[in-house]
Amino acid sequence: MRDQLSDAEWLIRESGFDPLRANTFETLLTVGNGHLGTRGTLEEGWVGERSGTFLSGVYDSHDATVIDLVNAPDWLPLVVFVDGVRLDVETCETVEHERALDIRQGVLWRRTIFRDRRGRRTRIESLRFASLADRRLCAVRLEVTPEDHSSTITVESGIAGRRRNLDRLPFYPEGTVFDPEVQWEKWAWSNHLRPVTVDAADDMLYLETRTIAGGVSLGYAASLDAGPEPLRRRLRLSAEHAEEQADFVVAAGETLRLDKLVTIVTSRNHPEPVQRRCLETLQGHRRTGLDAALSANRQVWESMWNDCDCQVVGDPVATQAVRFGVYQLLIAANGEDPTVNIGAKSLTGEGYRGHVFWDTEILMLPFFIYTQPDTARSLLRYRHHTLPGAREVARESGFRGARFPWESADSGREECPRYTTDGANRFWTRDEEVHVSADVAYGILTYVAATGDHDFLVDFGAEVLFETSRFWVSRVEHDPATDRYALKQVMGPDEFHSHVDNNAFTNRFAQWHLDQSVQLYEDLSAHHPQALRSIEAAIGLDGAEVRHWREVAERIILPIDPERELVEQFEGYFERKDVPITQWDANNMPRYPAGYHHFNCEDTMLLKQPDVVMLMYLLPDDFTAEVKRANFEFYEARTLHKSSLSPAIHAIMGIEVGDHDRALEYFYRSALVDLADNQGNTAYGIHIASAGGTWQTLVNGFGGLRLRHGRLTFDPWLPEQWEEIRFRLRWRGNSLSAAIRQRDATFCLHGPAAATEEVVVAGAPLTLTANEPATVSTAKGART
Numbered sequence: 001m002r003d004q005l006s007d008a009e010w011l012i013r014e015s016g017f018d019p020l021r022a023n024t025f026e027t028l029l030t031v032g033n034g035h036l037g038t039r040g041t042l043e044e045g046w047v048g049e050r051s052g053t054f055l056s057g058v059y060d061s062h063d064a065t066v067i068d069l070v071n072a073p074d075w076l077p078l079v080v081f082v083d084g085v086r087l088d089v090e091t092c093e094t095v096e097h098e099r100a101l102d103i104r105q106g107v108l109w110r111r112t113i114f115r116d117r118r119g120r121r122t123r124i125e126s127l128r129f130a131s132l133a134d135r136r137l138c139a140v141r142l143e144v145t146p147e148d149h150s151s152t153i154t155v156e157s158g159i160a161g162r163r164r165n166l167d168r169l170p171f172y173p174e175g176t177v178f179d180p181e182v183q184w185e186k187w188a189w190s191n192h193l194r195p196v197t198v199d200a201a202d203d204m205l206y207l208e209t210r211t212i213a214g215g216v217s218l219g220y221a222a223s224l225d226a227g228p229e230p231l232r233r234r235l236r237l238s239a240e241h242a243e244e245q246a247d248f249v250v251a252a253g254e255t256l257r258l259d260k261l262v263t264i265v266t267s268r269n270h271p272e273p274v275q276r277r278c279l280e281t282l283q284g285h286r287r288t289g290l291d292a293a294l295s296a297n298r299q300v301w302e303s304m305w306n307d308c309d310c311q312v313v314g315d316p317v318a319t320q321a322v323r324f325g326v327y328q329l330l331i332a333a334n335g336e337d338p339t340v341n342i343g344a345k346s347l348t349g350e351g352y353r354g355h356v357f358w359d360t361e362i363l364m365l366p367f368f369i370y371t372q373p374d375t376a377r378s379l380l381r382y383r384h385h386t387l388p389g390a391r392e393v394a395r396e397s398g399f400r401g402a403r404f405p406w407e408s409a410d411s412g413r414e415e416c417p418r419y420t421t422d423g424a425n426r427f428w429t430r431d432e433e434v435h436v437s438a439d440v441a442y443g444i445l446t447y448v449a450a451t452g453d454h455d456f457l458v459d460f461g462a463e464v465l466f467e468t469s470r471f472w473v474s475r476v477e478h479d480p481a482t483d484r485y486a487l488k489q490v491m492g493p494d495e496f497h498s499h500v501d502n503n504a505f506t507n508r509f510a511q512w513h514l515d516q517s518v519q520l521y522e523d524l525s526a527h528h529p530q531a532l533r534s535i536e537a538a539i540g541l542d543g544a545e546v547r548h549w550r551e552v553a554e555r556i557i558l559p560i561d562p563e564r565e566l567v568e569q570f571e572g573y574f575e576r577k578d579v580p581i582t583q584w585d586a587n588n589m590p591r592y593p594a595g596y597h598h599f600n601c602e603d604t605m606l607l608k609q610p611d612v613v614m615l616m617y618l619l620p621d622d623f624t625a626e627v628k629r630a631n632f633e634f635y636e637a638r639t640l641h642k643s644s645l646s647p648a649i650h651a652i653m654g655i656e657v658g659d660h661d662r663a664l665e666y667f668y669r670s671a672l673v674d675l676a677d678n679q680g681n682t683a684y685g686i687h688i689a690s691a692g693g694t695w696q697t698l699v700n701g702f703g704g705l706r707l708r709h710g711r712l713t714f715d716p717w718l719p720e721q722w723e724e725i726r727f728r729l730r731w732r733g734n735s736l737s738a739a740i741r742q743r744d745a746t747f748c749l750h751g752p753a754a755a756t757e758e759v760v761v762a763g764a765p766l767t768l769t770a771n772e773p774a775t776v777s778t779a780k781g782a783r784t
């Protein structure tokens with residue numbers, strides 16, 4: 001099976017089994033398809049495993065402090081016994097162990113050689129994938145070779161329905177660093193699943209469970225097909241577990257091959273009962289076989305990479321890291337389901353309980369908009385789908401319209417906990433980090449600008465923009481003395497400062513959002529009056545209300561002083577204590593100054609992550625180059641990067657303002673966040689926002705892409721040691737490839753023969769004609 005893998009540059013490898021890193025590899029080696037993600041746990045498991053299959057949109061609140069993305073039944077279990085001896089890392093000696101995730105084809109390969117206590121060597125190879133061609137299908141091919149013995153080989157294949165989510169870690173006075181074998185046992189867990197059906201017929205296992213609070217049925221069917229007929233097959237069925245065992249006699253040096261196919265169908269995606277659908281789907285795949293499924297999956301991967309491959313020529317580490325991020329983004333999203341989104345750890349782990357944040361619109365969405373626009377559309381439809389929940393969030397806090405929650409799950413209601421699990425600290429994000437509604441508006445309008453999909457605005461976008469505009473005008477406070485509007489008691493993206501007034505990011509974004517809504521209203525009334533009338537009727541909107549939006553936008557306080565270079569992050573920020581950062585870790589990232597931690601930086605100027613700098617990235621035409629440089633220098637010196645979202649934005653803005661050395665450090669920090677586990681928590685799931693940020697660093701940072709006045713503009717800069725960066729973009733129905741070198745760049749528009757597109761490169765316009773590559777200088781002012 002090894003020879004089916006792609007070249008080494010596409011492989012993410014694990015060599016040897018190390019219990020200290022095993023949970024991290026479980027995250028890194030996740031396979032998925034947007035409908036589900038399955039952590040890279042060994043098929044036979046190990047005592048310290050934190051396995052998990054997560055089904056997109058399957059959340060449950062039963063028995064937990066906060067609603068969870070359910071750790072769903074596990075389809076993986078596949079265990080080999082040699083004359084009754086279990087082959088696993090505890091029972092046997094692991095002579096060799098190697099795994100490789102092939103991110104080009106979306107398959108995980110494994111080879112392990114076990115030596116049991118009687119000295120017998122048995123080689124296990126496997127190939128695993130979650131199909132992108134049929135998202136209901138997962139598969140493992142297993143090959144067992146007794147290298148130096150002839151024995152009875154028993155293969156046990158199961159579906160494990162008894163699953164638990166991590167709920168909270170109790171207080172342990174002696175600290176919370178435990179041996180890897182027991183660390184998960186130290187948690188309090190929650191149960192979200194009730195057993196429904198367990199069954200076996202026609203050599204197929206079936207297990208169905210149902211989420212307890214939400215009532216979502218999860219059906220799993222599994223088959224195990226082998227070349228030779230087994231001597232015996234045994235079944236073991238219990239309420240929460242379905243399993244079959246098959247015995248074979250295998251001679252020394254011979255290889256036994258088995259294919260396990262599993263289909264997963266839920267009542268979220270199919271009308272009940274799910275059992276029939278699940279079994280019929282499995283039967284269909286058994287007929288065509290694993291090889292056909294593998295090749296169908298490979299074809300989808302190939303076409304996806306066609307749209308989004310990127311490369312850093314001259315830096316294989318960077319290429320691998322960027323592609324790894326792209327792989328993770330591709331397995332996180334399901335463009336076929338507009339009711340789901342991407343949680344902060346995608347479908348790779350339980351971190352942040354699978355909740356959806358602004359991470360999607362600001363960090364990840366650009367990748368989808370510019371490479372997989374249909375998926376971007378679907379991710380944005382989720383916000384429309386959860387609008388009723390967002391209306392509730394606004395209403396509950398005494399405001400009009402809709403406010404998207406800080407943490408969203410299946411309904412759009414606020415799911416952010418109020419307190420840390422020890423009860424010691426209050427999360428103000430849920431109450432005050434209101435900018436998320438404008439972030440969603442930003443995502444929608446960027447999508448429409450890049451795709452030209454105006455129907456989206458008419459069908460979904462306008463309602464979202466209008467309802468959230470209503471929230472802003474009810475949330476602002478009017479000061480009759482100055483006739484200005486303030487936004488008080490908010491928290492900006494930085495998150496170290498709560499209850500602040502007039503945060504520059506939030507106020508400017510709210511203003512921008514209102515301006516865009518007014519503009520959209522006018523456009524619709526000019527070009528789609530009928531559609532506007534039905535939106536107005538549906539949400540009770542009229543022109544007078546829209547005029548008020550304009551008034552508020554004109555008079556909202558902006559703590560941005562044209563006379564002054566520095567933008568004050570919020571009112572009074574400059575009076576806070578200027579505590580210097582004096583220590584850096586091994587990755588050259590800042591440490592908290594002595595005595596400070598996440599919850600006590602309020603009265604300092606320290607930042608968790610970019611706020612003003614983020615604003616300057618998102619609204620590039622608002623600020624001059626000098627202002628951007630001055631603010632970057634000022635805020636960079638005070639930013640601790642305690643969020644994985646932070647380094648990518650600093651990399652991009654560092655490039656823009658010419659702080660190249662630091663920008664490059666930030667790029668690697670972002671790109672390697674999981675591969676190097678540089679935040680120390682990859683075991684809990686991938687930092688998927690950082691993957692999106694890394695892609696943006698390549699394209700918007702080094703490639704210098706900005707969307708300006710409806711045109712793609714590129715202002716590239718490459719580090720000396722890089723020969724070339726390559727990436728592909730989708731733009732208004734066509735695609736565009738870019739190859740950027742030290743002094744020049746080649747762009748090619750791919751599309752129908754007559755198509756042309758004007759882009760701007762290093763300040764000068766360039767007209768591209770379809771399928772005719774154009775090479776131009778990237779030196780500023782070289783072309784006029």
Ligand code: BGC
Nearest residue numbers: 344357358359495643645689
């Ligand atoms: C960051 C937020 C982010 C969240 C989820 C937090 O640590 O501060 O900006 O949305 O993580 O990734």
